[in-house]
Amino acid sequence: MIRIGIPLKYSHLEDGRCILYLGEKVRQCFQKAGAFIIPIVQVQPLDYADTHYPDFPELTKKEKEEIEEYLNLVDGVVFPGGFKITPYDQYLLERCVERDIPTLGICLGMQLMSSYGKKFQVEKVESDMNHFQENDDELTHVVATRKDSLLDKILEKDEIVVNSFHRYHVLENPLYQSVAFSKDGTIEAIERDDLTFHLGVQWHPEISYDFDDNSKKIIDAFIKKCGEVRVKNNRESK
Secondary structure: OEEEEEEOEEEEOOOOOEEEEOOHHHHHHHHHOOEEEEEEOOOOOOOOOOOOHHHOOOOOHHHHHHHHHHHHHOOEEEEOOOOOOOHHHHHHHHHHHHOOOOEEEEOHHHHHHHOOOOOOOEEEOOOOOOOEOOOOOOOOEEEEEOOOOHHHHHHOOOEEEEOOEOOEEEOOOOOOEEEEEEOOOOEEEEEOOOOOOEEEEOOOOOOOOOOOHHHHHHHHHHHHHHHHHHHHHHHHHO
16 A cells, blocks of 8 residues: 555644644545555654744754654655745655655645745745635636646646636745746746655645545556555565
């Protein structure tokens, strides 16, 4: 079975207690796609939901060692959407890149990718286009893909319609190729062609996986590549 690592996100219960969680849309989508999910869990005793970025301590030796153990277990990593990026997320992404582990970034996960190798920076969306829709069961705006990109090869289309749940957009990063744009110029997908599978999308294909063929193509292509890597690694270890 293909093993996908997903770092847990941060929030609060109604009584104020901090929790780490995995969103149901993410869980259901990747299980339907055939993946066995391995939650990647932070170990520092922090209130991740309330701690501001400058106040995060450096990762401990134990955290770095545990990240290596998680990456030894998985065939790919998904960075899901959310509301905050931490040094833990950044280090985990760095190790995915250095070890060339298939990686899919979704919404905030793509924004994390876009800041690889530099300070995290996004800008507020200033556009008449609707980039933050209300309902899960619809698609909102058109995205044009760059020819011959990984995304273009997956979708086999110049344009698709996507959902949209973001208030900030990424900036160019010379380490990444920007491979999809909305009509207002917002970068909607980024990737790296020097890695096995390293793709970030600003929309949420896991939300529309059940009713949108293009979303299903993206998730299924990622899972397929993870399976190929798993087979290759098993052969090399014999």
